[in-house]
Amino acid sequence: MSDIAMIRAAAxxxxxxxxxxxxxxxxxxxxxxxxxxxxxxxCLQHTGSFKYRGGRAALSALDPQTRARGVIAYSSGNxxxxxxxxxxxxxxxxxxxxxxDAPVLKIANTRAYGAEVVLYDRPGGExxxxxxxxxxxxxxxxxxxPYDAPEVIxxxxxxxxxxxxxxxxxxxxxxxxxxxxxxxxxxxxxxLALEAEAPGLRARPCEPEGFDDTARALATGQVSPNPxxxxxxxxxxxTPQPGALTFPIMRRLxxxxxxxxxxxxxxxxxxxxxxxxxxxxxxxxxxxxxxxxRPDEIAGExxxxxxxxxxxxxxxxxxxxxxxxxxxx
Amino acid sequence: MSDIAMIRAAAxxxxxxxxxxxxxxxxxxxxxxxxxxxxxxxCLQHTGSFKYRGGRAALSALDPQTRARGVIAYSSGNxxxxxxxxxxxxxxxxxxxxxxDAPVLKIANTRAYGAEVVLYDRPGGExxxxxxxxxxxxxxxxxxxPYDAPEVIxxxxxxxxxxxxxxxxxxxxxxxxxxxxxxxxxxxxxxLALEAEAPGLRARPCEPEGFDDTARALATGQVSPNPxxxxxxxxxxxTPQPGALTFPIMRRLxxxxxxxxxxxxxxxxxxxxxxxxxxxxxxxxxxxxxxxxRPDEIAGExxxxxxxxxxxxxxxxxxxxxxxxxxxx
Numbered sequence: 165m166s167d168i169a170m171i172r173a174a175a176x177x178x179x180x181x182x183x184x185x186x187x188x189x190x191x192x193x194x195x196x197x198x199x200x201x202x203x204x205x206x207c208l209q210h211t212g213s214f215k216y217r218g219g220r221a222a223l224s225a226l227d228p229q230t231r232a233r234g235v236i237a238y239s240s241g242n243x244x245x246x247x248x249x250x251x252x253x254x255x256x257x258x259x260x261x262x263x264x265d266a267p268v269l270k271i272a273n274t275r276a277y278g279a280e281v282v283l284y285d286r287p288g289g290e291x292x293x294x295x296x297x298x299x300x301x302x303x304x305x306x307x308x309x310p311y312d313a314p315e316v317i318x319x320x321x322x323x324x325x326x327x328x329x330x331x332x333x334x335x336x337x338x339x340x341x342x343x344x345x346x347x348x349x350x351x352x353x354x355x356l357a358l359e360a361e362a363p364g365l366r367a368r369p370c371e372p373e374g375f376d377d378t379a380r381a382l383a384t385g386q387v388s389p390n391p392x393x394x395x396x397x398x399x400x401x402x403t404p405q406p407g408a409l410t411f412p413i414m415r416r417l418x419x420x421x422x423x424x425x426x427x428x429x430x431x432x433x434x435x436x437x438x439x440x441x442x443x444x445x446x447x448x449x450x451x452x453x454x455x456x457x458r459p460d461e462i463a464g465e466x467x468x469x470x471x472x473x474x475x476x477x478x479x480x481x482x483x484x485x486x487x488x489x490x491x492x493x
Numbered sequence: 494m495s496d497i498a499m500i501r502a503a504a505x506x507x508x509x510x511x512x513x514x515x516x517x518x519x520x521x522x523x524x525x526x527x528x529x530x531x532x533x534x535x536c537l538q539h540t541g542s543f544k545y546r547g548g549r550a551a552l553s554a555l556d557p558q559t560r561a562r563g564v565i566a567y568s569s570g571n572x573x574x575x576x577x578x579x580x581x582x583x584x585x586x587x588x589x590x591x592x593x594d595a596p597v598l599k600i601a602n603t604r605a606y607g608a609e610v611v612l613y614d615r616p617g618g619e620x621x622x623x624x625x626x627x628x629x630x631x632x633x634x635x636x637x638x639p640y641d642a643p644e645v646i647x648x649x650x651x652x653x654x655x656x657x658x659x660x661x662x663x664x665x666x667x668x669x670x671x672x673x674x675x676x677x678x679x680x681x682x683x684x685l686a687l688e689a690e691a692p693g694l695r696a697r698p699c700e701p702e703g704f705d706d707t708a709r710a711l712a713t714g715q716v717s718p719n720p721x722x723x724x725x726x727x728x729x730x731x732t733p734q735p736g737a738l739t740f741p742i743m744r745r746l747x748x749x750x751x752x753x754x755x756x757x758x759x760x761x762x763x764x765x766x767x768x769x770x771x772x773x774x775x776x777x778x779x780x781x782x783x784x785x786x787r788p789d790e791i792a793g794e795x796x797x798x799x800x801x802x803x804x805x806x807x808x809x810x811x812x813x814x815x816x817x818x819x820x821x822x
Contacts, residue, residue: 277520486811
């Protein structure tokens with residue numbers, strides 16, 4: 165089980181590799197939110213999302229012989245790129261199993277980071293699990309799960325250590341910390357870090373409408389899957405339900421979940437572009453959207469939020485700018 | 494005259510106010526450039542450009558009584574916002590003289606930072622100089638020039654101190670440092686800082702085609718104005734000729750200027766979006782464009798470049814994404 169000692173150990177292994185992302189702010193965002201807004205832009209992390217932290221933490225925790233045999237991940241998105249880059253840096257082979265209809269750019273990026281991409285869902289072919297299980301057996305690969313793994317949670321928790329220090333340096337000791345939430349790796353990791361290093365800060369998972377599995381589970385204590393598995397622009401954070409390891413941590417430490425609409429996500433993307441000059445992908449903008457547009461659900465004079473990733477599709481980004489990019493406020 | 498002592502003093506006054514912007518990189522950009530590319534994203538600075546550094550340095554160098562009477566600047570762009578925010582932070586009134594046809598968003602931003610905006614060029618009204626001279630006389634305001642002022646150059650030079658330290662931390666001791674160049678405040682300030690702190694790094698001004706006044710002056714030793722005063726998407730860095738204070742510094746310290754096309758600027762904007770997750774405005778992307786698309790004019794295994802600002806118009810940005818945002822490389 166992940167704990168603060170594992171997070172601190174992961175931070176030691178990530179030092180000099182992961183970027184210490186800055187903490188940004190804008191008086192224009194403060195005005196919209198009605199309180200001070202501090203933004204942790206993990207879109208500026210290597211590979212464009214926080215996932216590099218967990219990937220590197222997990223790879224660096226393997227014993228060298230195991231690592232040298234290689235790792236495998238199932239992902240069409242940010243986790244794939246994070247694991248691929250970490251593996252290349254550490255000289256480990258990486259196999260990423262991706263759906264054959266994944267965007268060309270994401271396949272190309274993952275390959276460019278040095279991973280072997282294996283596609284599934286080809287007509288008449290094996291399933292994702294069949295492909296992965298066969299490769300693991302054949303090559304002795306180690307599976308790097310996207311969130312439900314102690315070392316991955318610990319790696320994401322290093323972002324929480326930075327938030328605690330950066331908030332303290334700005335005089336913020338009591339605030340909600342809004343976290344973009346899919347399976348809960350980043351939320352649970354940050355929550356553990358804050359518990360130890362900044363007990364006045366409280367993590368709160370943020371999700372898009374229709375995919376609020378974590379908010380519902382936190383409210384009811386019962387985990388139940390979302391009615392749909394796809395159909396949101398927030399593709400980076402769509403998971404059917406919170407993880408078996410992440411949910412108990414979130415239930416113990418996190419405040420209530422926040423849920424935002426797709427229109428609010430697009431507006432938050434445009435405001436991150438206009439006021440912070442950083443690129444948020446839809447799933448990476450849900451926490452900023454909650455900070456800006458759900459003021460009545462947040463307590464305190466300041467709010468902290470993550471931008472978890474910036475690997476946006478150009479078409480979606482243009483839509484966000486077209487609708488909201490020229491807004492004066 | 495600006496020197497390294499003034500830059501270090503400015504850095505002391507800016508500590509805790511200006512952001513120490515990070516140094517970013519991407520293996521994808523390295524591949525395009527054919528060498529290691531380190532990017533200094535001043536778009537992440539307060540007000541979205543490096544101009545806050547010079548504004549705050551100049552304001553904080555005034556004696557308190559002079560400052561309390563207020564400051565004035567002529568600008569429709571980044572200098573206006575930098576001076577306005579610095580003045581508000583220091584409790585000084587700021588008057589910004591802007592053309593009446595300036596973009597609504599820039600006028601609104603400047604006002605939102607607390608400045609009084611005075612418009613000129615209204616039919617039958619006073620000229621810019623008449624408006625400014627009258628206000629200075631009436632109110633005892635101090636003019637903050639955009640680049641040809643020692644304390645402004647010193648403030649921009651603080652960016653060079655950071656580049657020197659960040660390059661050293663990455664093992665880069667010999668490289669060209671490409672700087673987006675209008676009047677030469679940032680280029681000359683960075684050049685002075687590098688001379689003292691990183692003598693193996695050499696500043697090189699970068700400009701758009703048709704507005705290469707600094708490149709021509711460096712090549713010939715003769716200052717001559719550009720044939721046109723407007724008509725480029727790189728509005729932030731259009732000046733008729735290098736400054737009387739900045740040019741002698743650049744002539745002594747800078748390498749040859751680099752000149753890029755508007756198409757290259759748009760492609761660099763899209764690549765900053767895709768690979769670094771930061772927002773570059775056209776004028777802020779000229780140095781990245783030169784780093785990526787002028788490899789034969791650059792020496793060495795690494796190149797450093799500034800992104801000087803991110804206050805892009807939404808329409809131009811959408812155009813950049815439409816043309817180049819989906820490119821795999």
